[in-house]
Amino acid sequence: MQLVSRYCFISVCLMVLLINKPSQVLAEETKLSSHQMPYSSLSAKIDGELTDEIWQHAKTFDLNIVNYPWNNKGSPVKTSAKIVENGEYIYVSFFAEDPEPEKIQAFLGDRDTRWGDDIVGIKFDTFNNRRLNYEFFVNPFGVQLDSIKNEMTGTSNDSWNGIWDSYGKITEAGYQVEIAIPYRILNFADNDEVKTWAFELIRSYPRDTRLRISHIPLDRNNDCWLCQYPEIQGFKEAKTGKNLMVTPALVATRNETKDIYTPEDNWHSENDVDAGVDIRWGINANTLLNVTLNPDFSTVEVDSGQLSINKTYSLFYDEKRPFFLENADYFASNYDLVYTRNIADPDYGAKITGTEQAHSYGFFITNDTETNFFVPGNTGSDLATLNRESHSAAFKYRYDFTDDLSVGAISTLRTADDYHNYVFGIDSKYRLDDSNTFSGQLLNSNTQYPTDLYQSFCYGESDTDCDQAKDVDCIFGNCQYSEQVHRTKFDNDITDLAYKATYEHSSEYWNITAEHQNIGKKFRADLGYMPRADYQSDKVLLDRLFYGENDTFWQEMKLSGLWQINHNEKGEFLDKTLATSFTIDGPMLSTFDAMFTYADKVGLREDESSLAIDGNTTRFTEKLATFYANVQPNSQLYLESEFIIGDKIDYRNNRLGDYRELYANISYNFTRHLETELYYTNSTLDANGANVYQASLTELRVSYQFDVHSYLKLNLVYSDIDRNPENNPYLSVSKRNKNLSSQLIYAYKLNPQTVFYLGYSDNSFQDDYLNHLAREQRTFFTKISYAWMP
Template sequence: MSHAGSAGQFSLQVPYHADAASIDGDLSDPVWQHAAVATLNYETRPAENAPAPVVTEARVYASETTLYVAFSAKDPNPNAIRAHLRPRDDIWGEDLVGLKLDTFNNARLAYNFFVNPLGVQLDSIENELTKEESKAWDGIWDSAGRITDEGYEVEIAIPLSQLSFEDKPGSKQWGFELIRFYPRNTEHRLSSHKISRSNSCQLCQLGVVSGFEAVDLGKGLQLTPSLVAKGSREREQAPDSEWQDDNNVDAGLDLRWAINPSALVNATINPDFSQVEADAGQLNVNSNFTLFFEEKRAFFLDNKDYFDSQVALLHTRNIADPDYGVKFTQKSENHTLAFLGTNDNGSHFLVPGNLSSTVASLDEESHNLAARYLYTSSEALAIGAVVTGKKSDNYHNMVVSADVKYQPTAQDTLIAQLATSDTQYPDELYRDFCRVDGDCLQQVPCNSGDCGVNERVLRTHKDGAFGGEMYKLGYKHATRNYYLRADYESIGEDFRADLGFIEKVDQRRAVAGGGYVWYPEQSWFNEVELGGDWDVTQNQNGEQIEQEWEGFLVAEGGWQSFWGTGWVTRDRVGKRLDGSSLAIEGNTTEFTETRVWLESSVAPVTWLSAGVEIGFGDEIDIANNRLGDSLDVETELELKLTDSLALELNHNYYALDVDDGRLLTANLTDVRLNWQLSVESFIRLSSIYTHIERDPSLYLYQTPDRLSEDLGTELLYGYKLNPLSVFYLGYGDNMVSDDTYPGLTRTEQTLFMKMSYAFIL
């Protein structure tokens, strides 16, 4: 197999030294004199492989257990350095130094480690297969930094036990890049070597670091016991309702065993999978589709990227309340294998459709499994398979899939994925989605067009087991200045991926588009892109659901800014006129929407960043099946009030007008105040307030509440020695209001404590 990283790009021989560096941000430790030295001589963005504007020197060496890296980052104006005490993984936009490490040197996955001048860490996994970078992975490693009269210095120690690699005898060669982000009027990306914009594969362009002849991972064991205590109470919305108390204390244990450097076992017993930090607020108005929430739980995140394919067949937030779980991942130069198995005290899954989706929940314990295999014969070819399964007493879903990604040239990428599923729902599941009491299917047909039956009823009313298929094809040609792409996806009406997040079925979608990119020099703008696409979506009977044309113009420039505008014109169908039929033609009304959007974000100074997204124009009023006009404004503001105190404010405003007036106005405000007491500890106050006001007289088929409000608040103290050694103490509550009970009424209260400690053996 050819290697992705090339010594022609950059080469560094890592010396061995037994002594550990003292990780305190002070590079005067004598051990650094034994390290290999490299300089970051190139600016790869926004300039194209131009000489770096500032001097950055890196030193690298390794012991049997640890990789050590130190940076000396010179700055002609140290007062302009952007550095704050921030939560871990929340330091983009600040001065950073770090490294990219492809330990199998096959251009599939790379570890990213970054540190700001105060020692705050950010780590992630970069996946060349999906072109995504995920901050979900959290390794246990050490760092420290300090600002000096000449710039800043950073020290990093990465235990080799945190990395997966093939432990062959002798010297090892890993893909490698040293990186510095230098944000001033624009954000300069500095590198140890040149990066070509004519090559769409980023990990194919790494340099090579050699060494690591002697590796000692010890026992490879990491044990993390945890204790969770929670007291909560709930009541109905009526102010005189009785509180129902619930108190519990749970102990759990997580195990991480590196059998060898390339094979890892994770296991958990009685885990606490409650989330410590509240999800970001999302408005869910004038939409029939389910909201997506990111996974944040540690057990699922370790080597999460090993399960990824072109289609979202695994979304572990569908596993809500497990008692136990086990995960095995193994990676070699050519082969990647991953397996996950857990129980769940309930069964939760998406019920998809082509005009709506929802979540179904069964009060039955389920057993869940996922497996992934990927074969890479070179950096150009990857062939894989995915299997997922979810089963309870009266329900099951299994998916089998195969996928391929082929890059015949540095500019061309082809992808394909085929999947088949087998599913069985409980016989009475469809009744959960009836809009009338009793069995709504007994009232079909009816003349009113609405007998309590809807798409969710019809998608879940199945006789015995049923199967479906889906496939996806894609091609992209990308050069330095232009790109062309074409995609086609077909998802059968009976295809289900209940352990994943596929919310649309019974549709075929074709997309064709492209764009042109300029890289102006000596200009306030440093990158400008003009592009667009055409797409058409039909159901499996060939009936059109949507046809769309869109174009956009976006640019990056000074003040670390982004500017964009675009338009879209689409023909799209509204709700079904007769809910007892899944037909599109003759059963829906087609509307033409024309919308314009504007977007901008800036970070002109170190203590301020702000952004706004505005969309306006025609939009279907889904509830009433008519065309309206909407305005959607999303704003975000971050104020770093001091080096350790930051305020984040996000507000979403949405208004929908119809011919006779304002149908609804919705506001969502998400406020978070974070006081970072040190790199390890913080106090955070979060509040999410949703206010929706409707005019019931303008609704044609229902009479909703005029007003609904929801206010959730959380106060949290946290101490994180590392991502797994933590102490949390917090309080949260929730208040609601509607027409029946106006005025916010507290309905939930929770006081919780969690502690865990990772023992590395």
């Protein structure tokens, strides 16, 4: 009841602010300029020549205002854009002049990989409700970059991939780009009336600094840039056609494994040929239906490597699968309740998303041949796996009362034999004025775990170890318990609440965030990424911004301060953090950041048979200094580095250690076609005068882009973890663990759905029982899919 009372108090305050908003503020509606979208029955050949007759009917815009880092000052380069539509496509062209075209930064690359290049593009808010906008950008070689920006969450989803046409070419005077965006990939009001969309035309110009050039000025004191976009009216003839896409796919794999601990063991192979189909149907321009049957994700490129050593919470990985990415923003909320990487291997899925005036909605349902979810805690989380099929679903609805106030409802579920997790909640966002925003979310969950699930988090020799009474050896990791035993051992289903309330101020010189959240001891959101429970937090983040002049070596500088304190549900102290940082940009597209952190934290529970914090943990003080820098000396070379040094908890042995971590990234484009990226991380922890562990992660990615449609990529990820068994007193550890994974893949992508893959991957491992890296798995695969659009 206390949680509900707090949230109700916050909600009442928000409504009072709404009702009592000064009348003069309500009356000061932003006067947005309006343009007419020209229509022509002609069409254009997308070849970058800009000679088709349809361009004579287009409306021309001059992009001559630098919004960032300069404050709406004149652009040093000229850019013009034209826009016209023919009822089936929106055509956009750009002519980007450059006094030194040899300095144009552009390379061939896979889709969505060249955001750092010279690019031009357009943004569309097709419902003109200032909540979501489509973003279409192209570099001088025609490489496509697209995304969906969610104004409600402030995030951009560049994993979304629409099917549209583009072409770019470099000329003696600069470069020019031609774009055709079909209406069938957009959501908009489905009627024969004149429509009003918000839009912006943009050029990114990276030289010594990166200039954001637009055709409109933007007020830095208004945090919602989308709210300031001008309007364009027309689109009366816009038709989505049948808006049906059927994408059958055929996948063939040969997977080989062997027992690396048995030298005489031979490879054991398994061949598989599988067929699937994806269906995308625009029921109308407002509503989209996606269906996938027997999908296969084996050709998704390997995830970026991450070191998990000395981390107590589960790692986060980005979603890459098209079915889950399509309109994923419709399911976004204050908490990350829909983390679809939890769905590992579905047989089918169906999703419907849409917008109708002030209403937005999304629903999906899918099964999974296995069941994975996070078991949260307040000192760490772990992954649970049930060897059974499950079903998952999510529903999100949002109603926009006004341009400033939105209220939504969200629900997720996961079910399997002897297991379920149901979550239901409401969220809201209210813009008090241009610079101040309130948001909040209240959630309730109901969960039933299998009665024997807790035993998977027992580390004893028998299933009854976790049922034994406390004994004197049950300390510092020697106990047969882990925290997740307590989080999963229940006789009946469990119910609890979670809520979050956030205030944000964003203006030209100040950014302020104040947040309170409380996640109940028995709250679970198994479809989401919520690795914490039994947790409450208060946080304040303050930024002070400074701006340089056009002729200074820096353009923006920021001083930041962070205060955060966390407790469990009983009010027992978990940790407190004070941090300050200084960030400045510089010449050659460089950034430098220095951060100093002072954190008071608790370590392991001394008696793991109890969840108590007070009297059951030791406090440690972490003092860390973090230095980060990146620079781009020329268009071909990018350098990035981060160094962390100081005192850090050795979680496995419940003590403070001396910590050092170095991260470096070198990216070099040898030619317009060939790019090499090398990532290296080295982490070292010493305690009691001796080494505890040294871990390194090396990742090499080499890509040869034949053209905008095809590439050959080699990915190598190598991890090397060396531990000192003599200085790990509370944990039995292997002295060495080495792992090498590789992938070679050729791809031809006519569009994001019509693709051909041919690839090979393998994995090698070494530990104390092997004197060399031994290959334990290898896979050969091919996939072909074709997007049929009647």
